[in-house]
Amino acid sequence: MSEGPATASGPTAPAIEGIKLSRAFGGVQALAGASFSARRGEVHALVGENGAGKSTLIKILGGRLRADAGEVRLAGGTVELDSPDAAHRHGVWTVFQELTLLPWMTVAENLLIRREPRGAFRLIDRARMAKEADAVLAGLGIHNIDPRGLVEDLSLAQQQIVEIVRVIVQDPDILLLDEPTSSLGENEVEWLFGLIRDLSSRNKCIIFTSHRWKEITDVADRITIFRNGGELGTFTEIDENRAVTLMTGQQVDALYPERPALEAARPLLEARALNGPGVSGVSLTLRRGEILGVGGLAGHGHRELFFSLFGAAPTTGGEILVNESKVRISNPHDAIGLGIALVPEDRKTEGLILPMSVGTNLTLAILPQLSALGVIRGGHEGRAALNMVGKLKIRTPGLRNPVHQLSGGNQQKVLLARWLLADSHIVLLYDVTRGVDVATKHEIYELMTSLAREGRAVLFYSSDAEELAHLSHRVLVMREGRIAAELAAPGITAEDIVSAAVREATSIVG
Amino acid sequence: MSAEAAIERRRTRRLTHFLAQNVGLVLALAMLVMAVVLYGAAYWIEQTALPGMFELTSTVNNTMALVLCGMGQAFVVVTRGLDLSVGGVMDLANALAAVHIKDSVGSMVGWSLAILAIGALLGLVNGLLVAVGRLQPILVTLATLSIYQGLAIRVLPQPGGSIPPVYSSVLVNPNWPTALVYVLVVALIWYAFRRSSLGVSIFALGNDEQAARANGIDTVRAQIAAFTLSGLMSAAAGLFLAATATAGDATTGNGFTLSSIVAVVLGGMNLFGGRGSGVGVIAGAFVTTMIVNILFFSNIDPLYQSFYEGLFLVIAVVLGALISRLMRRRSR
Numbered sequence: 001m002s003e004g005p006a007t008a009s010g011p012t013a014p015a016i017e018g019i020k021l022s023r024a025f026g027g028v029q030a031l032a033g034a035s036f037s038a039r040r041g042e043v044h045a046l047v048g049e050n051g052a053g054k055s056t057l058i059k060i061l062g063g064r065l066r067a068d069a070g071e072v073r074l075a076g077g078t079v080e081l082d083s084p085d086a087a088h089r090h091g092v093w094t095v096f097q098e099l100t101l102l103p104w105m106t107v108a109e110n111l112l113i114r115r116e117p118r119g120a121f122r123l124i125d126r127a128r129m130a131k132e133a134d135a136v137l138a139g140l141g142i143h144n145i146d147p148r149g150l151v152e153d154l155s156l157a158q159q160q161i162v163e164i165v166r167v168i169v170q171d172p173d174i175l176l177l178d179e180p181t182s183s184l185g186e187n188e189v190e191w192l193f194g195l196i197r198d199l200s201s202r203n204k205c206i207i208f209t210s211h212r213w214k215e216i217t218d219v220a221d222r223i224t225i226f227r228n229g230g231e232l233g234t235f236t237e238i239d240e241n242r243a244v245t246l247m248t249g250q251q252v253d254a255l256y257p258e259r260p261a262l263e264a265a266r267p268l269l270e271a272r273a274l275n276g277p278g279v280s281g282v283s284l285t286l287r288r289g290e291i292l293g294v295g296g297l298a299g300h301g302h303r304e305l306f307f308s309l310f311g312a313a314p315t316t317g318g319e320i321l322v323n324e325s326k327v328r329i330s331n332p333h334d335a336i337g338l339g340i341a342l343v344p345e346d347r348k349t350e351g352l353i354l355p356m357s358v359g360t361n362l363t364l365a366i367l368p369q370l371s372a373l374g375v376i377r378g379g380h381e382g383r384a385a386l387n388m389v390g391k392l393k394i395r396t397p398g399l400r401n402p403v404h405q406l407s408g409g410n411q412q413k414v415l416l417a418r419w420l421l422a423d424s425h426i427v428l429l430y431d432v433t434r435g436v437d438v439a440t441k442h443e444i445y446e447l448m449t450s451l452a453r454e455g456r457a458v459l460f461y462s463s464d465a466e467e468l469a470h471l472s473h474r475v476l477v478m479r480e481g482r483i484a485a486e487l488a489a490p491g492i493t494a495e496d497i498v499s500a501a502v503r504e505a506t507s508i509v510g
Numbered sequence: 511m512s513a514e515a516a517i518e519r520r521r522t523r524r525l526t527h528f529l530a531q532n533v534g535l536v537l538a539l540a541m542l543v544m545a546v547v548l549y550g551a552a553y554w555i556e557q558t559a560l561p562g563m564f565e566l567t568s569t570v571n572n573t574m575a576l577v578l579c580g581m582g583q584a585f586v587v588v589t590r591g592l593d594l595s596v597g598g599v600m601d602l603a604n605a606l607a608a609v610h611i612k613d614s615v616g617s618m619v620g621w622s623l624a625i626l627a628i629g630a631l632l633g634l635v636n637g638l639l640v641a642v643g644r645l646q647p648i649l650v651t652l653a654t655l656s657i658y659q660g661l662a663i664r665v666l667p668q669p670g671g672s673i674p675p676v677y678s679s680v681l682v683n684p685n686w687p688t689a690l691v692y693v694l695v696v697a698l699i700w701y702a703f704r705r706s707s708l709g710v711s712i713f714a715l716g717n718d719e720q721a722a723r724a725n726g727i728d729t730v731r732a733q734i735a736a737f738t739l740s741g742l743m744s745a746a747a748g749l750f751l752a753a754t755a756t757a758g759d760a761t762t763g764n765g766f767t768l769s770s771i772v773a774v775v776l777g778g779m780n781l782f783g784g785r786g787s788g789v790g791v792i793a794g795a796f797v798t799t800m801i802v803n804i805l806f807f808s809n810i811d812p813l814y815q816s817f818y819e820g821l822f823l824v825i826a827v828v829l830g831a832l833i834s835r836l837m838r839r840r841s842r
Contacts, residue, residue, distance in 0.1 A: 064724065085726045100724035102717035104784045106531070113710065113725050123705035148527050 013076030015040045015205040016061060016092070016174050021070035022229075023056050030056040032229035033070065038174075038222075041203045043196055045216045048226030048247050049437035051407045054209045055097055057226075058178045061207070062094030063087030074174075091173030095164050095180050097209075097435075101151045108133035108147035111166050136169050141191065156183040156345075157298045161191075168195060175199060177208035181215055182435040185298040185463065186498055193219045211437055212464065213240045248439040255438065256470035257446050259489060260453040265289050267324060268457040269340070269426045271309065274318035278304035280481040281318070286426065286457045291448060293472030294461040296501040301481035302461045306430045309459075310342040311335040322426070338426075341419030343412065345431040352403050352411055359385040359399035361414050366422050388417035393443060409440030416447060427451055429460035433467060445471060465494035477501050533834035534778020538790035538797070541776065541826060545800035552807035563687070569799055570689045571682040571754055575600070575747040576795040579766050580773030581696055582633075582743030584791045585703075585736045587774050588716045590783025591640065591647035593740045596747075596770045598658025599632050600763025603748025605662040608671025608758020618677050626745050632658060633741020637734035655767065662760035669759040673752050681753035693792060700788030712736050716783030773798050776826055778834075797826075 014037035023031040031053040038044040046054045059065040061072060063081035071078050074090055081087045087094070101110050108130045109116075117132060119125035133147035142165065145158050154162065160183045167175065175196075181189045196206050196219055210216050216223060224234040225246045232246050244255070265288035274282045278301040286292050294302055307313035309320065311329040319326055322338045329335050335342070352361050362385040385399050392413045396406055403411055412432050419427060429448070433441045448458055448471060462468050468475050469492045477485040477500040485500035529536060553561045579596045586593040603625050611621045632654070639650040682689055703709040711732035714722035722729050747766065752758055777794030779786030801822050805815055 083726070084724060088726070096724060098720075100718075100721040102714050102721055102725075102784070104717050105713065109710075113714070114707070114727070116710070121702070123702060124710070126705070146527070150527075150531055 014038060014073075015075060016207070017073040018057060018061060018067075019071050019073065021057065021060055021067045021072075023060060023065060023068050029229050031060070031067070034226065034229060034231045035070075036224055036231055036234075038205050038207050040205050041200055042221040043200050043206045043208070043219055045220035045223045046207065046209045046226060047211075047216060047223055047243060049439050052226040052247070052437075053229040054226050055178050056229075058094060058176050058207070058209065059096070061087070061174075062092060062096070062176050064094065064096070088170070092176065093167045093170050093172035093174070094176040095167050095178065097178035097182075099159055099163055101159055101163060103152040104150060106130075106148055106150055107137075107145060107154070107162055110151055110162060111136060111147065111169070136165065140165055140168065140195070155299050157185060157188055160184055161188060164192060164195075172199075172204065174205045175207070177206070179209050179211070179435055181210055181212065183298070183463075186465075186501070187297065189215060211435065211441070213243070213438075214466065244438050247437075255442055255445070256467075257449045259291065259471065259473060260289060260449050262287070262290055262473050265455075268322065269309070269459070270321040270324070271305075272319050272321070274305070274308065274315060274320070276304060276308050276313060276315040276317075278481050279308060279315075282478075282481070282483055283318075284459075284476060284483070286459050288425075288455050288457055289452050290473050291452050291458045291460065291471055293468035293475040294459065294478060295465055295468045295475050295497040296478040296484070298463060300478045300501070302478055303430065304481070305478070306342060306344075306428050306459070306461060309335070310340060310428060312342070336422065336424070339424045340426045340428065341422065341424035342428045343415045343419065343430065343432050345434055352415055354404040355402050357400045358389070358394070358396050358403055358406070358414060361403050362388055362399075362418050362421060364418060384421055388421055392417050392420075392447065407437075407440075409436040409444075412436060412444065413440070413447075416444070420451075425456050427456055427458050429458060431461055431463050434463060441467075465497040468492070468497055469494045530837050532787060533837050534780070534785070534830070535787040535790040535793075536778075537830050537833060538776060538778040538787075538793040541797050542793040542800070545797045545804065549800050549804050549807070552804050556807045556809075567684065567687040567689075569796070569803065570687045570693065571684070573796050573799040574682065574689050574692060574750045575754070575766065576769055576773055576798060577693060577696055577792050578747035578750060579744045579770045580777065580791045580795045581700065581788055582740035582747070583770040583774050584700075584777070584779055584786065584788050585712065585739040585743070586647065587779050587781060588712050588783055588786065589733055589736045590716045591733070591736070592651065592771070592781075593633075593636065593737060593744075594648060594651040594767050595632070595636055595655040595658055596740065596744045597763045597765065597767035598655040598662065599629050599741050599744035600748035600751060600766050601662035601760050602632070602658050602665065603629055603745040604752045604763055605666035605671075605758050605760040607749055607752040608673060609666055611673060611677060611752075613674045613676070618674065622749060625749060626742055629745020629748070630738050630742040633738040633744070634734065636741065637737030640737060641730045641733035659760075659764070662763075666758050666760045669757065669761075671758040673756045673758070675756070678753045678756050681750055697789055697792060700792075703788070708732070708735055713784060716785075718784075769798060772823060776823070778830060 017037040019035050020033045021031050021035070022029070022033050034053055034057060036057060046057065048054050056065065060067050061081070063084045063086050066082060072081055073079065074092070079090060081090070081092065084094070111133045112129055116124040117128040119128065130147050137145055137147060142161060145154065145162065151159060151162065160180065164180060180192060184192065199206055222234055222236050223238060223243070225232045225243060227247055227249060267285045268288050269286040271282055271284050282305055284292070294305070296302060304313050308315045309329070311331045311334050320329055321327065322340070327338055329338065366384070388394070389396060389399065394413045394417065395410050403414060406414065433444055436444065448460065451458055472492065473489050475487045475492055475497055476483050477487070477497055479501060487496055487500070550560060553565070579600060583593055583596055606625050606628065607621065611618055636651055636654055639645050640647050711722070711727045712735065714725065714727050715729045715732045719729055748763055751762055755762065773794040774791055775781065775794070776797050777786065777791035779791060801819055802815070805818055810818060
């Protein structure tokens with residue numbers, strides 16, 4: 001390699017460098033000659049929209065993907081990281097965005113995979129394995145994860161923690177984390193940042209991606225911004241608006257649109273003393289044109305509440321009213337019939353049928369209207385879907401492309417569009433902006449306010465307290481399955497929401 | 511919650527964890543107990559006596575082939591695959607044994623090892639086609655099933671040949687249930703497999719191929735190994751079949767492809783891979799044999815035997831699914 005800057009070496013060289021890295025998937029250029037470097041002892045954030053190339057870069061640095069062109073250098077020397085194992089040998093460890101845990105194996109088996117303690121005849125000693133896992137978890141201040149339990153039975157946040165712990169125990173020199181906080185609550189994020197600060201104080205190099213600006217500025221020493229597969233520069237000091245402008249290539253005046261005016265309208269959805277697994281005695285009223293936020297730490301019953309309002313989780317008591325009359329919702333079909341829509345966090349397993357086309361996914365809820373004698377009329381399907389793609393600015397090559405080809409934010413929009421097509425009046429949004437880039441977030445916010453303006457009612461849960469504070473007319477904070485506080489606009493702050501949520505709350509870590 | 515309380519709660523949950531994680535195994539064992547009781551009852555009604563050593567011996571001897579090929583099938587099912595060539599490998603092993611195994615110790619040991627090696631090789635071919643050729647396991651093994659059956663017919667066109675009596679009495683002693691030792695050996699093989707790197711790799715592959723690879727596991731190697739083990743176990747099953755029949759028939763293995771799957775299912779293994787116990791499969795194999803025995807003593811017309819077998823299978827699967835769902839919900 002004769003190109004590129006002269007090879008530096010010794011203690012002054014960056015811990016890890018990517019030089020003019022390129023990588024294409026099919027026809028899409030995910031990385032186009034991006035360069036990047038990070039030093040020892042620093043926490044380095046990579047920011048950019050979804051599809052800007054951050055994850056691809058992380059995968060290349062972590063040995064999970066090979067670059068089409070360019071090179072990776074460690075401490076100044078070029079290295080071939082052609083497998084995760086090769087990266088591990090160089091002390092480079094990655095917490096990937098998509099979890100790499102094995103669901104039907106125990107936490108201990110996952111934590112110690114390929115490093116299992118051996119007993120007689122070199123067979124794996126399971127009792128010792130559980131004990132070692134116990135010690136590892138306790139040593140990192142985690143008490144509510146049982147190493148003998150199956151990963152499948154853990155919450156998303158707990159799984160993410162196991163994923164992080166698994167890498168931390170390897171004592172990495174260079175730690176790569178791809179959106180490690182997207183499924184964590186505030187306490188868990190603090191725990192993670194504690195670990196990160198500790199590592200950086202021990203002269204390790206930490207590189208992470210996040211869409212939450214506050215976290216980035218909290219913990220990162222330097223920030224590199226990516227757009228369209230290339231880097232736009234590395235900053236030690238940059239304000240959010242400037243960063244967003246760089247990331248999106250356009251001016252986003254205000255991330256949060258103004259709340260629509262709220263009139264004294266009739267209630268559209270009411271819950272009275274709703275009980276069920278994880279939900280105890282929740283009452284709420286959602287009015288026409290209202291955006292009602294629900295906040296609180298992960299695992300405090302929001303999910304159960306949303307799913308029971310949609311008929312996808314059981315209730316054991318209480319009643320639900322739609323349009324001021326009592327209704328029975330025992331499955332999602334009932335809910336859809338009553339004009340209730342749910343957009344869940346895990347769009348992959350709970351909302352979209354990934355291998356099927358964008359068009360089919362869009363029109364799934366209105367198939368009966370589009371069908372004649374049970375046969376779907378293709379033309380109608382296409383027209384309805386096409387309208388929505390334009391309206392919501394869904395970036396897809398075409399209606400016939402399978403949904404899994406779209407980026408996360410656009411998948412989320414497909415799901416939203418499905419319910420708009422179905423003319424649902426009550427829209428339940430469950431953490432829809434998690435892991436979604438800032439520009440798409442802005443579009444989703446715009447969409448939420450326009451839904452409210454049209455006279456629909458929006459109930460939304462978010463793990464991002466800022467979002468709740470800026471968009472909601474009112475915020476209900478849940479703690480241990482109950483409504484612990486109600487905050488009303490104007491004057492809601494993220495701090496209010498968080499402090500109402502953490503009061504006496506338990507968490508996975510600590 | 512304090513750390514001490516958390517640890518205490520964890521202890522009490524350990525048993526629930528074990529039960530929840532091994533629902534399939536527990537159910538398979540429970541089913542075996544039920545089958546034995548039913549069999550005893552049917553036998554008593556018919557003979558006004560309890561089954562004794564002779565019945566135990568013949569049951570164990572008759573089940574050995576299914577235990578072995580069921581275990582082979584289990585290795586593949588864990589990877590989320592299916593090996594339909596099990597019966598073909600058994601046919602070929604059976605035919606080779608009947609033609610070649612002669613009365614000398616050298617011939618018996620030598621040919622047994624050779625046949626096991628051939629079985630492993632046939633499994634290896636399946637594994638290479640599936641893992642390296644990236645083909646569907648069902649397609650590959652459906653094709654190799656026919657090929658292996660064809661080879662078996664080629665080796666032994668007509669039923670015949672012979673198995674030395676000594677060979678038969680070592681593998682399936684008609685007077686004593688010595689074959690129980692082999693059942694124990696098969697269980698130990700599973701125990702060791704589950705605690706080996708290979709076991710971890712094969713189970714990880716069945717859990718999630720992508721995640722397994724991200725953990726640095728060579729999934730191609732694991733898949734090839736699973737099919738090779740299946741071929742090896744099926745060849746051993748073929749040898750037992752020959753020993754039981756004391757002669758060879760190149761078609762007797764055919765039915766075992768399906769019954770090996772039945773044993774795996776009754777053994778509580780998940781056909782979607784990554785979950786299940788080989789010990790359960792052993793129990794499943796015995797339950798399969800016991801059902802036939804129970805039907806025999808219940809004076810059910812042999813014409814309807816497969817009808818009742820199927821009925822029993824459906825009931826067992828439905829009940830198993832219901833109970834395991836309940837238990838898992840409890841443990842959460």
